[in-house]
Every structure is written in structure tokens, then in C-alpha cells.
Amino acid sequence: MDSIPPIVLTTDFGLADPYVGVMKGVILGINPWAAIIDLTHSIQPQNIMQAAFVMGASWRYFPPGAIHVAVVDPGVGTRRKAVLLITPRASFLAPDNGVLSDVLAQHLDNPPAGASATVSVPPGCAAYQLAEPSFWRPRVSNTFHGRDIFAPVAAHLSRGEAPAALGPPVAELTYRPSPRPVREGRQVRGEVVYTDHFGNLVTNISESMAIEDGLVRVEIKGRGIDRLSLTYRDANTAGEGHLLALVGSHGYLEIALADGSAARQLPAGTGEVVTLYYG
Amino acid sequence: MDSIPPIVLTTDFGLADPYVGVMKGVILGINPWAAIIDLTHSIQPQNIMQAAFVMGASWRYFPPGAIHVAVVDPGVGTRRKAVLLITPRASFLAPDNGVLSDVLAQHLDNPPAGASATVSVPPGCAAYQLAEPSFWRPRVSNTFHGRDIFAPVAAHLSRGEAPAALGPPVAELTYRPSPRPVREGRQVRGEVVYTDHFGNLVTNISESMAIEDGLVRVEIKGRGIDRLSLTYRDANTAGEGHLLALVGSHGYLEIALADGSAARQLPAGTGEVVTLYYG
Amino acid sequence: MDSIPPIVLTTDFGLADPYVGVMKGVILGINPWAAIIDLTHSIQPQNIMQAAFVMGASWRYFPPGAIHVAVVDPGVGTRRKAVLLITPRASFLAPDNGVLSDVLAQHLDNPPAGASATVSVPPGCAAYQLAEPSFWRPRVSNTFHGRDIFAPVAAHLSRGEAPAALGPPVAELTYRPSPRPVREGRQVRGEVVYTDHFGNLVTNISESMAIEDGLVRVEIKGRGIDRLSLTYRDANTAGEGHLLALVGSHGYLEIALADGSAARQLPAGTGEVVTLYYG
Numbered sequence A, B, C: 001m002d003s004i005p006p007i008v009l010t011t012d013f014g015l016a017d018p019y020v021g022v023m024k025g026v027i028l029g030i031n032p033w034a035a036i037i038d039l040t041h042s043i044q045p046q047n048i049m050q051a052a053f054v055m056g057a058s059w060r061y062f063p064p065g066a067i068h069v070a071v072v073d074p075g076v077g078t079r080r081k082a083v084l085l086i087t088p089r090a091s092f093l094a095p096d097n098g099v100l101s102d103v104l105a106q107h108l109d110n111p112p113a114g115a116s117a118t119v120s121v122p123p124g125c126a127a128y129q130l131a132e133p134s135f136w137r138p139r140v141s142n143t144f145h146g147r148d149i150f151a152p153v154a155a156h157l158s159r160g161e162a163p164a165a166l167g168p169p170v171a172e173l174t175y176r177p178s179p180r181p182v183r184e185g186r187q188v189r190g191e192v193v194y195t196d197h198f199g200n201l202v203t204n205i206s207e208s209m210a211i212e213d214g215l216v217r218v219e220i221k222g223r224g225i226d227r228l229s230l231t232y233r234d235a236n237t238a239g240e241g242h243l244l245a246l247v248g249s250h251g252y253l254e255i256a257l258a259d260g261s262a263a264r265q266l267p268a269g270t271g272e273v274v275t276l277y278y279g
Helices: A019-030 A048-061 A101-107 A145-158 B019-030 B048-061 B101-107 B145-158 C019-030 C048-061 C101-107 C145-158
Strands: A007-011 A036-040 A066-071 A082-086 A090-095 A117-120 A126-129 A172-175 A182-184 A187-195 A201-206 A215-220 A223-225 A243-247 A252-257 A273-278 B007-011 B036-040 B066-071 B082-086 B090-095 B117-120 B126-129 B172-175 B182-184 B187-195 B201-206 B215-220 B223-225 B243-247 B252-257 B273-278 C007-011 C036-040 C066-071 C082-086 C090-095 C117-120 C126-129 C172-175 C182-184 C187-195 C201-206 C215-220 C223-225 C243-247 C252-257 C273-278
Touching: A007 A019, A007 A048, A007 A145, A019 A036, A019 A145, A019 B036, A019 B048, A036 A048, A036 C019, A048 A066, A048 A090, A048 A101, A048 A187, A048 C019, A066 A145, A082 A145, A090 A145, A101 A172, A187 A252, A201 A273, A215 A252, A223 A243, A252 A273, B007 B019, B007 B048, B007 B145, B019 B036, B019 B145, B019 C036, B019 C048, B036 B048, B048 B066, B048 B090, B048 B101, B048 B187, B066 B145, B082 B145, B090 B145, B101 B172, B187 B252, B201 B273, B215 B252, B223 B243, B252 B273, C007 C019, C007 C048, C007 C145, C019 C036, C019 C145, C036 C048, C048 C066, C048 C090, C048 C101, C048 C187, C066 C145, C082 C145, C090 C145, C101 C172, C187 C252, C201 C273, C215 C252, C223 C243, C252 C273
Parallel strands: A007 A036, A007 A066, A066 A090, B007 B036, B007 B066, B066 B090, C007 C036, C007 C066, C066 C090
Antiparallel strands: A082 A090, A082 A126, A117 A172, A182 A187, A187 A201, A187 A273, A201 A252, A215 A223, A215 A273, A243 A252, B082 B090, B082 B126, B117 B172, B182 B187, B187 B201, B187 B273, B201 B252, B215 B223, B215 B273, B243 B252, C082 C090, C082 C126, C117 C172, C182 C187, C187 C201, C187 C273, C201 C252, C215 C223, C215 C273, C243 C252
């Protein structure tokens, strides 16, 4: 028996309702051997950008061929398309509403900045519209395509169904650019794009910018941090109130508090400006 | 290797404590190949009716033969029976306290209304009392039959154990009727029976009642909605404050708010009256 | 195909972030057949003692050979060791920070009381330092050893890798003794060590102490309970406000409230003193 690519779920459904369990039931009805992993179901309701960040930061830790399913879908039942994006390392099933933006950006040479738009399917990738009802549940609701379309299609894919059977190729996908850090002279101004359970503030400032020679100060809400730490419990830290700046596991600069929550202490959250000063 | 029917768990245990994990450990000790799915563990503590609704609305999305386990069990360790109900499409392990009421109602021609009672096992179904300790953990606590009785019995069933080996047949099961909509002339008066994570208010008014010809108004807390929507983002909606009425994925009339929470905006929750007026 | 020992995860990561899902992705990339069970991810951030209690109370319900992974790791990236402890019935991967204390105590004849220290690896057990990077992710972060070290090592172990290949044996492990009940004349004074989702207050007073002959009164916050109950709904209970004392499923004395939350009603939580009086 060959290995079956896992199906990885990202939704804003929460875990209190039976919605996630029902999707898994539908999947197992089609592929009883499917390995199903929850990435998270705690995306804020209808927060497409948060889901895009989480998927973009996580997909590379899954085995090649993993089938990612994103159901953050405020437009369910309207004319928005449902799509499959195939990259060299993974497959992504999602509504075509921008939830794949971070994954797309990682596969484009020059991802567009500026306003919401569409992008061409990146080189080496392919995309299809989910248009073939024979891979869906017999009766499709207007309100729960996670159960009626995405789950059964994921299950069929995990059994080896050919992507091209699912519907016609599409050339462009919706793209909602996430905020990018801005460089001005000897400064880089980024922002917090994700706050985790520990109160760590994950910014959009990449590791390469953060470890650049000459960094003299990281600033958030008027408080300065004068060096990068390596761990959440850096013994040499001299920053105010033990506020730390470090490159976190996502690969981005994080603001953290030794043995505490930076989000609560500052307080700060998504959108807060973080500035790097180089000497 | 044949497909193994999945074991589907519904409890009020929450996910913070190790109770759910421990049940899964017990299951895997008996059947290492079991596929275990969480339907939900967020049933309100000891809210039997909520669990009955969730299971009744969800079981049909699981593969035939799925083994549903419901542990919402305020009477654990007392004389309440533990039972197995087998329907043509699924098996249900549960305390005999009414948690199977919605499943039973769906298999009865004339489910009793009125006060709490018992019903006969529906035609085409069978039920057994769990009375054979050789399928339980060697030492059974008075406080955690999920771990000591239901989990091991589910695991044995998933390996193909014969239901009749588990204990004697039972002819009647506890039945706690859920509130039913009342028709009075050109009105139907129902109520909210479930509130989901998005703040959608799920009523007990079935799709067939909701789509009946001549519906002119849906009313909740004095606010009227004059048409049914098809999606949560219905462009043509003219209702006050974008309150929507639609047939949701459970198959019942729901009150929702476009891009928001109807539960919070109204505010309203379980038990709130919803009235349909027909012209 | 032989049975694969399950991998059981205990962390303080919560379920909102993608961290747990990412660990599972790493595991499946190495062992696509791994059965992964969540014990809990709701350990309070960096609460090593809580994790130690939960694991000590739960491991015996998992199949022999289960691979437990504990990632409650405030010192991640510092010089604290990462270790594998092998007991006759299970394996435990964890930072060497005391999170294995309850498991160790259960395997020692005379676990030390008093201040934090180290203990020798118990007889019949073995321990290894995780020191062989070929079993880790190629690039190890300073902030997420759950993903970069513990998950891949667990996956390799579940495939049958020899423990001794992972690194050199270690003779001593960090041990942080949990509070023990104190006996003074005809009293035993213990304390609440865990509060569950139902508001049951789990003490450190073992079943054998609780069921000792002559128990006349259990006292918490000045309120007395004059007998042990067998169930959470004990019909014969005459205690004030239906407060109950019973031996719970963890094997310890619990204070509970019939159909309610003792934690909320008293109110009380971890550290609250519970005294047993014998006649």
C-alpha cells in the first residue's frame, strides 16, 4: 500500500460546532485511508488574510504532495470560483478569494504590491476550477462548500484522481497582497501580521532584513530593543522590561517577552508598526 | 485490508483536559488501526439536548457503519443504562439518557411529542445494553465510562465484534423530545435550537416548512425578514440590518447576519422564538 | 503490516496557531503511517508542573510502546537538554526541565521530596540525550524544537529506530517534585493540583489515603463533606450545597459539585488546601 498524501485543513469554523468533524466524515466516506490533519480552525471568522499568512508559513512542513484545504469563504454560494492550485510541492483547494495569496507570492518572481487584483498562475504551477459535480456531494448546499465540494474533492485527489478531471484550467487567481515592509534610508518599517497564543508578535520583516549588518535598534510603540536575541529566554537581553526581538520559527522577526506575552504587555496586535534602524 | 468503520466522538469534555486523548489511547490499545474523528467535544457540560441535536444533524455525513460515541453523561456511575443502538446506516454508543433522541426521531414514523419518555427501538434498528464486562477496561471507574466502557466497546465493534455479544437486547430507549414548531393558521412558530460559532441561529423549522409557498415574513425579536436568501451574502437582501433567513447546511431555517453574528447583533440564542407568516 | 506505536502530543501551544499541525506534518513526512493523538495542547503556557501531572495521570491508558512527546519548553534554544526516557511501558520525548517528574516518580521507589533536583534514571528504564542531528530537521531553529527535533525524532522512533542511535545515554534527569500530602496525627493535608473543564478539583490525595478507614470529614475552604460519594450525582449526599468528595478517574480524591462546577462555586483552584480528618 503506497503512502497517501495527507489532507490538511485550515478553516474559520472553530471546533465547537460539528462542521470540521462532518468534513472529515465526508472525506473518509470517499477515502477511508485518508490521513487528515488540522492546521487550524481558529482563523478569525472570514479573515482571509490571516488564513493566507498561516498557510504560507506552514505548507512547507508537510510531506510533498500534501493536499491543503482552506475554507475561509465569506462568499460561499455566490459566484466566486472554487479552485485547485498545484505547486511543485503541494496542492491547495480553496475558494478563489485571496486565501492563497501568500502561497502564490512565494512562487512568483515579482508578486504585485498595491491593491487587490489577480495574478497569473506561477510558472511550474497549474490551477483548475472545481466544476465537475461528479466529484462533489450529490446535493450541494449554498452555505457549506467545505462539506459539499472541498472535502469530497480533497478525498478524490488523495486517492489519485487526476487534477484535470476536476474542471477546466484557470490562468489567473485572485491575489490580495499582504503589507510589505518599507525601506527608507537607514530604516525599515514593517508591521505585526500575526499574534500567536503566547503573545509573540510576528512581523512581516524577513529574516534576511532582520539579520542585516548594522542593525542598532528595533522599535515598537516607542520602546526600543537594541539587539536580536536567539531564544525566548535570552540571558543577555538588556531591553526594557525584557522585551525581545528575535527571528521566530516562521522565519520572520518577532517581538516577544521573556516568560510572558508581548501582546498583552505592550499591548499590541496585528497592524502595529515595527521599525528597524540601521547604524 | 478491509476498510475499518470510523469511530466518531461527541462529548462535553472540552479539549483542555486529557480525557479525550485518553479515550483515544484506550481505543488504539484495542484497535491500532481505528480511525477516530472528533465530531465535537464542546457540548455544554451535561447538555444532553444539544448533543442530541448535533448528532442528529451530523451522522448522515459519515460513512455507512460509522460508530458514533456520545459521552454526555451526568448520570455516570448511577443506574442509567449504557446502550448500543444500531440503525441501518450507523451505530451509536451512548448512555441511555436521551442523547440519542434526535437519531431515534429520524427513524420513527411518529416520534412522540410531549414530555420525556421512552420509545420502542425503531423498526429496522436494534439496541443492546452494554452489560458484558469482558469488553470493558478491567477496572471500571464510577466517573469515566467514556474511558472504561464506551471507548473499549467502540474499539471492539470497529474490529467486527458482534453487537449481540455486548449484552442483552433492549426494547425501549429513553427519549426526550426536542421542541417542535407549532402551526397555527397561517403561522408557524418555531425556535432557535442551536447557535453556531459564526452566530448563525439554527431553528427547528425544517426546509420543507421554510420553502412552503406563500411565505411572506420571518420574524425574530420583532424584526422581520421578508424573503429567504440563498447565501450568507445575499446581494438582494432588503431586510433590516442585513438580517438574513436561509435554509442552512443542517437542513433547517437559520437566521444569520451578512458578514457578522446574528446571535450578537440581535442578541438572541437557543430558545428564541422564530415565527413564519404565510400570505 | 505491524502495528505502529502511536505518538501522543502534550504541549502548551493551544490549537489556534498552526504549531501543532506543523509538528504533525513533520511527523507524517517521516512516517506516513504514524497514528498521532493529542493528549492536550492546553497546558498553561510554560506550566511544566501541570504538564507533568497530566502526563503522569494519562500515559498508562495508551498502548504499550506509545511515544509520548511533551513540548512545554520555556528554555527552548538554551542549554537545557532534550531527552528520551524509555520505561517498560512507554517512551517519553521531552526537554529535560522537569516535565517528566510525575512519570519518573511513578517508576522510583523513593522519589525525593523537597526542592528541585535531579534523579537517577529509574531501574528498568533508560534515557538518552537527543544529540544526533541526523534525526532532526536539517535546519533547527532556536525557538521551535517541537517541530525541528521532537517531532522528527518521534517519527523515527515510531518507525523502529533504535533509541541508542539518537544520542548518548544519560544517567540523571531533572526532577521537580510535586506537592505531597502531609499526614499529621489524624489529619492528612493535601492540595488541589488540577482543575478540569467541569470545575472538578483534583487533589494530590491518593485513592488509598481517601478510602482509609475512619475518614470522618473532608474540608476545603472551611466547608465540610462528611462522606465519600461514588458518583458525581450521589443521591445520598448531605454535604453543604451538594459539594461532593469522591475518588475521580485520575485515581485521586476530587472535590466536585453535583451538576455544577466546584471550582466556580467555592471558588477554588490549584493550590487550595484540602484536609482529611479521620475519627
